[in-house]
Amino acid sequence: MIRHNKKNIVVIGNGMVGCKFCANLIDQDEENQFEIITFCEEPRPAYDRVHLSEYFSGKSAKDLELKPMEWYFANGITLHLEDAVSKIDRANKTVFSKKGREIEYDTLILATGSAAFVPPIPGVEKEGVFVYRTIEDLDEMMAYAKNCKSATVIGGGLLGLEAAKATKDMGLATSVVEFAPKLMPRQLDDVAAHRLLQLIEDQDIKCYLNHITTAIEGDGKVEKMTFKGNDDLQTDMVVVSAGIRPRDELAKECGLEVGDRGGVIVDDNLLTSDPDIYAIGEVALHNNFIYGLVAPGYQMTEVVVDQLLGKEAKFTGADMSTKLKLIGTDVASFGNFEGTDVEHDTVVIDDPKKGVYKKLVISEDNKKLLGGILVGDASAYANCLMMYQNGTDLPENPMDLIQSGGGSSAVLAMPDETQICTCENVSKGDILQAMEEHDCCNATEIKNCTRAGSGCGGCVPIVNQLVKAKLKADGKDVNESICEHFNFDRIEMFNRIKADKIKTFEDLLIKHGKGSGCEICKPAAASILASLWNEPVHRFHNLQDTNDHFLANMQKNGSYSVIPRLPGGEVTADKLIVIGQVAKKYNLYVKLTGGQRIAMLGARVDQLPDIWKELLDAGFESGQAYGKSLRTIKSCVGQSWCRFGVQDSSGLAVEMENRYKGLRSPHKLKSAVSGCTRECAEARSKDFGVIATDKGWNLYVSGNGGMQPQHGLLLAADIDKETVLKYTDRFLMYYVRTADKLTRTSTWLNNLDGGIEHLKDVIINDSLGICDELDKQMEYHINTYECDWRAALDNKEFMKRFRSFINTDETDKTIQFEINREQIQPKMANV
Amino acid sequence: MSNTMTTDNWIKVAQEADFATDVGGCIKHHNKHIAIFNINNRTEWYAIDNICPHKGQNVLSRGIVGDTDGEPKVACPLHKNAFLLKTGQCISDETTPGVRSYEIKCENGEIFINLTT
Ligand SMILES: Cc1cc2nc3c(=O)[nH]c(=O)nc-3n(C[C@H](O)[C@H](O)[C@H](O)COP(=O)(O)OP(=O)(O)OC[C@H]3O[C@@H](n4cnc5c(N)ncnc54)[C@H](O)[C@@H]3O)c2cc1C
Ligand code: HEM
Ligand code: SF4
Ligand code: SF4
Ligand code: FES
Numbered sequence: 035m036i037r038h039n040k041k042n043i044v045v046i047g048n049g050m051v052g053c054k055f056c057a058n059l060i061d062q063d064e065e066n067q068f069e070i071i072t073f074c075e076e077p078r079p080a081y082d083r084v085h086l087s088e089y090f091s092g093k094s095a096k097d098l099e100l101k102p103m104e105w106y107f108a109n110g111i112t113l114h115l116e117d118a119v120s121k122i123d124r125a126n127k128t129v130f131s132k133k134g135r136e137i138e139y140d141t142l143i144l145a146t147g148s149a150a151f152v153p154p155i156p157g158v159e160k161e162g163v164f165v166y167r168t169i170e171d172l173d174e175m176m177a178y179a180k181n182c183k184s185a186t187v188i189g190g191g192l193l194g195l196e197a198a199k200a201t202k203d204m205g206l207a208t209s210v211v212e213f214a215p216k217l218m219p220r221q222l223d224d225v226a227a228h229r230l231l232q233l234i235e236d237q238d239i240k241c242y243l244n245h246i247t248t249a250i251e252g253d254g255k256v257e258k259m260t261f262k263g264n265d266d267l268q269t270d271m272v273v274v275s276a277g278i279r280p281r282d283e284l285a286k287e288c289g290l291e292v293g294d295r296g297g298v299i300v301d302d303n304l305l306t307s308d309p310d311i312y313a314i315g316e317v318a319l320h321n322n323f324i325y326g327l328v329a330p331g332y333q334m335t336e337v338v339v340d341q342l343l344g345k346e347a348k349f350t351g352a353d354m355s356t357k358l359k360l361i362g363t364d365v366a367s368f369g370n371f372e373g374t375d376v377e378h379d380t381v382v383i384d385d386p387k388k389g390v391y392k393k394l395v396i397s398e399d400n401k402k403l404l405g406g407i408l409v410g411d412a413s414a415y416a417n418c419l420m421m422y423q424n425g426t427d428l429p430e431n432p433m434d435l436i437q438s439g440g441g442s443s444a445v446l447a448m449p450d451e452t453q454i455c456t457c458e459n460v461s462k463g464d465i466l467q468a469m470e471e472h473d474c475c476n477a478t479e480i481k482n483c484t485r486a487g488s489g490c491g492g493c494v495p496i497v498n499q500l501v502k503a504k505l506k507a508d509g510k511d512v513n514e515s516i517c518e519h520f521n522f523d524r525i526e527m528f529n530r531i532k533a534d535k536i537k538t539f540e541d542l543l544i545k546h547g548k549g550s551g552c553e554i555c556k557p558a559a560a561s562i563l564a565s566l567w568n569e570p571v572h573r574f575h576n577l578q579d580t581n582d583h584f585l586a587n588m589q590k591n592g593s594y595s596v597i598p599r600l601p602g603g604e605v606t607a608d609k610l611i612v613i614g615q616v617a618k619k620y621n622l623y624v625k626l627t628g629g630q631r632i633a634m635l636g637a638r639v640d641q642l643p644d645i646w647k648e649l650l651d652a653g654f655e656s657g658q659a660y661g662k663s664l665r666t667i668k669s670c671v672g673q674s675w676c677r678f679g680v681q682d683s684s685g686l687a688v689e690m691e692n693r694y695k696g697l698r699s700p701h702k703l704k705s706a707v708s709g710c711t712r713e714c715a716e717a718r719s720k721d722f723g724v725i726a727t728d729k730g731w732n733l734y735v736s737g738n739g740g741m742q743p744q745h746g747l748l749l750a751a752d753i754d755k756e757t758v759l760k761y762t763d764r765f766l767m768y769y770v771r772t773a774d775k776l777t778r779t780s781t782w783l784n785n786l787d788g789g790i791e792h793l794k795d796v797i798i799n800d801s802l803g804i805c806d807e808l809d810k811q812m813e814y815h816i817n818t819y820e821c822d823w824r825a826a827l828d829n830k831e832f833m834k835r836f837r838s839f840i841n842t843d844e845t846d847k848t849i850q851f852e853i854n855r856e857q858i859q860p861k862m863a864n865v
Numbered sequence: 866m867s868n869t870m871t872t873d874n875w876i877k878v879a880q881e882a883d884f885a886t887d888v889g890g891c892i893k894h895h896n897k898h899i900a901i902f903n904i905n906n907r908t909e910w911y912a913i914d915n916i917c918p919h920k921g922q923n924v925l926s927r928g929i930v931g932d933t934d935g936e937p938k939v940a941c942p943l944h945k946n947a948f949l950l951k952t953g954q955c956i957s958d959e960t961t962p963g964v965r966s967y968e969i970k971c972e973n974g975e976i977f978i979n980l981t982t
Contacts, residue, residue, distance in 0.1 A: 552931030553940035592924045834885045841879045841892040
């Protein structure tokens, strides 16, 4: 045994909390006073147990790993894998392990977590009964499930429902048996539990409440379950999720004080009855309470690390807020959600039809949020939790917090002089006045009244937002419908298209709308259909935007622009010559765009296919300048040429442009990559922008040039290229999924509940548990990308459109040009 | 010119199959551009002027077709002013005049319009 003048810290258990403890201590131990030795009973280092269920949906054990093996080596932590401590000798301050190790400690940390509690039901020992705690448990379940048709979960709590969802996804007919009269009895009130029941049963999972299991029967293996006073239930396997039992066996054996119902008793210092032994995580019993959640365990690690470093720190309890991570089911509760023992008011939204129930418990003076429950739509969770935990004062109308789309008060805060429509010089004050004096309550009425939005139309989304925010502030009904054909918003449209796997606009109209659509809903639906199912067969059928109609932007005189993609703004001399030749042959106007590419303007509709054929033959592809989709990724020359460059900015820009090209989104997407902090590519004014640092890249999101300039916010700093791509994938997909139609990323983020912190949480910490799905969607997009123009040229029906006239081959002579600065420009007819 | 006059005022303009389904198309008669639309899976046909009175461009046939309160309409691709297909009335902006609409019929796979209406 090696002894040095460092202090030996032995950590028993390398689970989530044990691992966090090691990481915190390493981070803070600047003087390098400690030597860490940790025992890990499981065959792999600590992994993310909270997201264990994702192991079923395709995550590997490696993906779930919290820190790779190399991390332990690199930080000088001795990790004994697959070796459990079997005895603690407190007198000699030594631990003994199964594999025969004998290690002295100065301080001992018990982080042995807990095991699933298996009640002593007759028959639990049978083949086919499982618990749900480790990767090994899941491996065994999966192997056994191959020969099963049905599964039953004992326990309708947080974990039980998660396990049920997992067996359901394995294709088994699934039931949940709960002995209490409601689901998640510890986290929900009666109404919420009832709504949850509906949501769970909607997912085809049967719930048996008030059921007390008396036996598991079968010949050697599980065949059925019996209950007190209820019918038997046939089932091929059983998952027991009836609570947890702290792993306090070592502690008990060496005489540490433990609680009556298990758990090592600790004080506010997290010290056990032995002043050299701490207990943290799920094994610790503090104030007669076991915290069965990971966040309190993490808080405990900070307290102990502080104490080891001689700082003041106490653990005085922690928050038990939880959000259930069932795909398709939003459930969350936080704080004192039943208002127990305090004077309080409640604010409730209850919509049984939609399965939505939201309740806020607020202090009597209406100032503070005490707790709450969200079922069916937990989008407000991050925001509420933040308010609750920070004790922030509530907004004047607490209902705003839980109303869908709440938080768009930013527009209301702008001064009245703010110009909203630049074309017609209409200010915010003018619009509010129109609302007041002429009762305008939507953008069309505002347009007729003030002319705002009648010019280029670019301000319509802001007008919309302003009108909605104002109506809401006045307590009036806000019509969130897309248009008269669909009485719900874009997000809802997205969800319905996805859930019902709708592939065409007609189908959508029949199932969820009325009439035949219009210029508002058709493009919105087309964009969603394209982002969800990038399938060539449906693509042309669904092209519904003015610009999509001819895969080109219409210019003011009815002619079109042609803009090939130049990824990262790079172009070879040969290709440049081709552009010159094409422009010359068809007599087009040539200009460099703001996005580092080349536009050719003035093509007639009948010329478009020929022009594109020549460009495609030379190796160009569509630049999608016509779509609500990725435009360009600008870049500076970066490290390859520039004296200041620290990373290959052009290289990354090219890679990203090729990755995201063609991605259909609620609005256009612009991006840029700069090779150093001088920021020549102006990345911070983009929807997503990347700026090189000495250590990697900084990723900024939701910047905007345009009508309301704003700088992008830092999503993550000093990350490597793979992480840039990963976070950008998620950012874009989350935006595509949740933004309203024609909303740029900046406006979207400004209105997103919880703002950038929420976004970080979703993208980096997977707080909504949807990252996997977002990743898959992006992968699907990348794999199915095809140049629109290449596909279009092969499509006879679509090519029918590309004629000036249907009844003659003549060209449209009303499109006329004159010469200005040596090039053509539209000559407008007088109206 | 491919247009043929018939005995009455109906002009045969094109084969039905020349039009793409559920979008607009433009035909030219002498110097006039007429926007022709078919909707509801080619069962209903409409004809209006192709020129948008807002800025005087020949573009309406390239707009998005839809309906408002069940009345078919087209939105101009330039500034989204909307016109009813049956009457040509502009319904989006009080200051923009309407366009003319024309009788149209589909017989035996051929499309006829009546420009005197
Ligand atoms: C399916 C599932 C879903 C969950 N979802 C959530 C959630 O959404 N939110 C949330 O906050 N929490 C959730 N939890 C709970 C969360 O995972 C735990 O709170 C957390 O893992 C506790 O960490 P811990 O380190 O105390 O215990 P553990 O992670 O259990 O780690 C303890 C480790 O110590 C090892 N060990 C025990 N005895 C010895 C010994 N003698 N020698 C060596 N090693 C030993 C064990 O094998 C284990 O690896 C979930 C748990 C599960 C199982
Ligand atoms: C030696 C270092 C530099 C090199 C090699 C360089 C190179 C370039 C190049 C090639 C362009 C594109 C020019 C064009 O499109 O015509 C450009 C644009 C620009 N550069 Fe630099 N530059 C350097 C330093 C800087 C610095 C230090 C700044 C800022 C402080 C800067 C700010 C800009 C801006 C704002 C643009 C315009 C971006 C746009 O076109 O959208 N440059 N630079
Ligand atoms: S190209 Fe110029 S004129 Fe046209 S919308 Fe943009 S800023 Fe306005
Ligand atoms: S951002 Fe930095 S690396 Fe890129 S061109 Fe400017 S100075 Fe050079
Ligand atoms: S030209 Fe048709 S709306 Fe402006």
